Amino acid sequence: MSETVSRTATKKFVNDPQQFVPEMLHGIALANPNMLRYVPEYNLIMRADAPSDDKVSIVQGSGSGHEPAHVMAVGPGMLDAACPGDVFAAPPADYVYETTKLMNSAKGVLHIINNYTGDRMAFDMGRELAEADGIKVGTVVVDDDVAVKDSTWTVGRRGVAGNFFVIKALGAASARGDDLESLVELGQRVNSVARSMGVALSSCTPPAKGTPLFELGDDEIEMGVGIHGEPGRKREKFRTANEIADEMLEAIVTDLPYESGDEVAVMVNGLGGTPISELYLLYGHVHENLEKRGIKPVRSYVGEYCTSLEMAGMSLTLVRLDDELKELLSAPAEIAARIF
Amino acid sequence: MSETVSRTATKKFVNDPQQFVPEMLHGIALANPNMLRYVPEYNLIMRADAPSDDKVSIVQGSGSGHEPAHVMAVGPGMLDAACPGDVFAAPPADYVYETTKLMNSAKGVLHIINNYTGDRMAFDMGRELAEADGIKVGTVVVDDDVAVKDSTWTVGRRGVAGNFFVIKALGAASARGDDLESLVELGQRVNSVARSMGVALSSCTPPAKGTPLFELGDDEIEMGVGIHGEPGRKREKFRTANEIADEMLEAIVTDLPYESGDEVAVMVNGLGGTPISELYLLYGHVHENLEKRGIKPVRSYVGEYCTSLEMAGMSLTLVRLDDELKELLSAPAEIAARIF
Numbered sequence: 156m157s158e159t160v161s162r163t164a165t166k167k168f169v170n171d172p173q174q175f176v177p178e179m180l181h182g183i184a185l186a187n188p189n190m191l192r193y194v195p196e197y198n199l200i201m202r203a204d205a206p207s208d209d210k211v212s213i214v215q216g217s218g219s220g221h222e223p224a225h226v227m228a229v230g231p232g233m234l235d236a237a238c239p240g241d242v243f244a245a246p247p248a249d250y251v252y253e254t255t256k257l258m259n260s261a262k263g264v265l266h267i268i269n270n271y272t273g274d275r276m277a278f279d280m281g282r283e284l285a286e287a288d289g290i291k292v293g294t295v296v297v298d299d300d301v302a303v304k305d306s307t308w309t310v311g312r313r314g315v316a317g318n319f320f321v322i323k324a325l326g327a328a329s330a331r332g333d334d335l336e337s338l339v340e341l342g343q344r345v346n347s348v349a350r351s352m353g354v355a356l357s358s359c360t361p362p363a364k365g366t367p368l369f370e371l372g373d374d375e376i377e378m379g380v381g382i383h384g385e386p387g388r389k390r391e392k393f394r395t396a397n398e399i400a401d402e403m404l405e406a407i408v409t410d411l412p413y414e415s416g417d418e419v420a421v422m423v424n425g426l427g428g429t430p431i432s433e434l435y436l437l438y439g440h441v442h443e444n445l446e447k448r449g450i451k452p453v454r455s456y457v458g459e460y461c462t463s464l465e466m467a468g469m470s471l472t473l474v475r476l477d478d479e480l481k482e483l484l485s486a487p488a489e490i491a492a493r494i495f
Numbered sequence: 496m497s498e499t500v501s502r503t504a505t506k507k508f509v510n511d512p513q514q515f516v517p518e519m520l521h522g523i524a525l526a527n528p529n530m531l532r533y534v535p536e537y538n539l540i541m542r543a544d545a546p547s548d549d550k551v552s553i554v555q556g557s558g559s560g561h562e563p564a565h566v567m568a569v570g571p572g573m574l575d576a577a578c579p580g581d582v583f584a585a586p587p588a589d590y591v592y593e594t595t596k597l598m599n600s601a602k603g604v605l606h607i608i609n610n611y612t613g614d615r616m617a618f619d620m621g622r623e624l625a626e627a628d629g630i631k632v633g634t635v636v637v638d639d640d641v642a643v644k645d646s647t648w649t650v651g652r653r654g655v656a657g658n659f660f661v662i663k664a665l666g667a668a669s670a671r672g673d674d675l676e677s678l679v680e681l682g683q684r685v686n687s688v689a690r691s692m693g694v695a696l697s698s699c700t701p702p703a704k705g706t707p708l709f710e711l712g713d714d715e716i717e718m719g720v721g722i723h724g725e726p727g728r729k730r731e732k733f734r735t736a737n738e739i740a741d742e743m744l745e746a747i748v749t750d751l752p753y754e755s756g757d758e759v760a761v762m763v764n765g766l767g768g769t770p771i772s773e774l775y776l777l778y779g780h781v782h783e784n785l786e787k788r789g790i791k792p793v794r795s796y797v798g799e800y801c802t803s804l805e806m807a808g809m810s811l812t813l814v815r816l817d818d819e820l821k822e823l824l825s826a827p828a829e830i831a832a833r834i835f
Contacts, residue, residue, distance in 0.1 A: 438526050
């Protein structure tokens with residue numbers, strides 16, 4: 156298991172690395188001419204029919220490089236707008252401010268923020284500026300990653316793929332007309348029952364950096380890795396898929412904790428370079444591990460939701476469900492990241 | 496652009512490489528308990544509610560390693576069943592035969608085959624055995640890859656991601672009750688207006704082989720690569736995303752040819768290891784190139800449809816549309832590979 160191949164870290168489909176994000180956003184807009192609108196000045200991808208005074212506008216912003224999060228998660232039943240920064244960089248505060256103004260609704264604007272210090276600062280400032288204009292703004296912070304407390308760019312826990320469930324639930328609840336205060340409460344509730352952890356088999360290379368974020372030995376994995384390559388709990392020896400999944404699941408299940416009798420949504424999220432075949436292989440084992448614990452997987456999510464460019468690896472997320480969450484998660488939605 | 500990193504070709508989420516496909520199929524079934532059924536004896540993933548005498552059963556089989564094709568493309572409006580072989584290996588003829596028997600409908604069974612000699616042989620034999628049992632069988636062969644005529648494992652052109660459009664159209668037409676003869680004709684018609692070509696930035700490593708299928712230099716790409724790593728037209732120097740896309744599009748457009756005034760579906764298909772951000776960047780440029788030619792992209796498909804394990808690379812597919820095809824492609828469908 157120790158043979159290595161040479162691989163050019165910088166061999167990517169890129170023109171000018173500085174234009175990577177704008178060119179991607181331009182492509183998203185061209186691929187979805189009726190549903191989405193692109194505002195280049197603020198890296199903004201928005202629903203073409205937003206805002207509406209009948210619903211709270213749901214806005215997310217974060218670094219790029221995690222696609223489909225979040226620019227490909229804009230559409231009916233999901234986000235009204237996303238204003239990303241450059242790859243792995245928080246959006247500037249004025250992107251947040253201008254996006255909030257454009258999304259202003261009589262019912263208010265809700266900011267969903269993954270817990271990274273740069274994102275928190277940008278959104279705090281954007282919110283202050285918007286509130287000074289008389290815009291009603293609510294905030295939900297997502298911090299579902301159990302791997303570490305405090306990290307390279309985070310005070311507290313990091314926000315990772317559990318974010319998808321917060322977006323889906325809030326997108327559905329805002330579509331049915333829930334008010335801003337209820338949505339903030341709901342978002343906090345979803346985050347409070349969501350737990351995730353990731354593992355890297357390889358690093359990734361941001362286009363403008365041109366070199367890998369970190370180095371991993373041929374027989375090593377980074378257990379608890381962050382989606383920007385932040386160190387996790389420890390560097391471990393590579394093992395079988397089942398052994399890796401078991402260790403991650405144990406960390407997640409015991410954290411909340413999830414208990415026998417709980418119904419859960421299970422996400423096996425690819426970090427970018429891992430094929431979906433491996434993700435389904437992992438899902439099968441995770442499903443059975445949960446059943447042995449008396450925890451019932453009732454909804455499955457297997458694929459790429461929150462990536463780290465072309466990193467090989469995956470993350471697991473559990474969300475404890477109740478009747479309302481089950482209804483919200485199964486509500487209709489449509490986004491750029493789709494099959495048909 | 497020439498820095499290299501060491502990467503373990505065999506670092507994958509795998510337990511026993513010989514059990515890679517069965518464990519993946521088991522995971523697919525557990526993730527879709529109401530929609531799908533798994534028959535381990537024949538690597539068979541089938542709709543839980545198939546067959547039905549109200550519709551022709553649509554069956555595909557091929558090597559594994561191309562997921563979501565084809566085991567994750569089973570469901571209402573798409574395939575009724577898929578019986579893959581091992582990674583990059585045709586299904587045994589008896590898998591095809593047993594699958595055809597299980598899918599037997601009064602309206603018949605339709606085999607969709609990507610044009611590889613091993614698959615053709617297995618399906619020919621499976622068809623003969625089924626017909627000897629009195630089962631009505633039709634066949635559609637897909638050979639959309641313009642890269643090369645004849646290849647390592649193919650006489651004639653290879654079948655690649657254009658297959659998705661054949662499945663989608665036939666799935667929709669069979670759901671509305673079309674008979675076997677009409678479906679064979681429709682499938683041939685979709686194939687006749689679909690053209691594809693792929694490019695690899697890296698190789699991939701089948702789990703049971705443990706070593707890469709081929710080697711690529713740090714500044715090289717394989718233009719016209721096959722989805723099993725077959726050689727393409729030539730090994731070229733790595734260039735910008737736009738230059739690579741332009742060369743591929745020129746080969747595809749001039750082959751049919753697609754002409755000014757044509758309306759087309761455009762697919763930018765990731766080969767497994769390329770992030771979706773790069774695929775959308777490519778889509779934007781392809782869309783504009785087509786518009787300059789007077790060819791109108793009216794439906795977009797950006798993501799992973801037919802992969803080659805973790806290969807970094809992508810393929811482009813164009814399909815010339817008419818009113819019937821537009822209607823069939825927008826018909827409802829549901830498969831394991833999904834977001835929500």
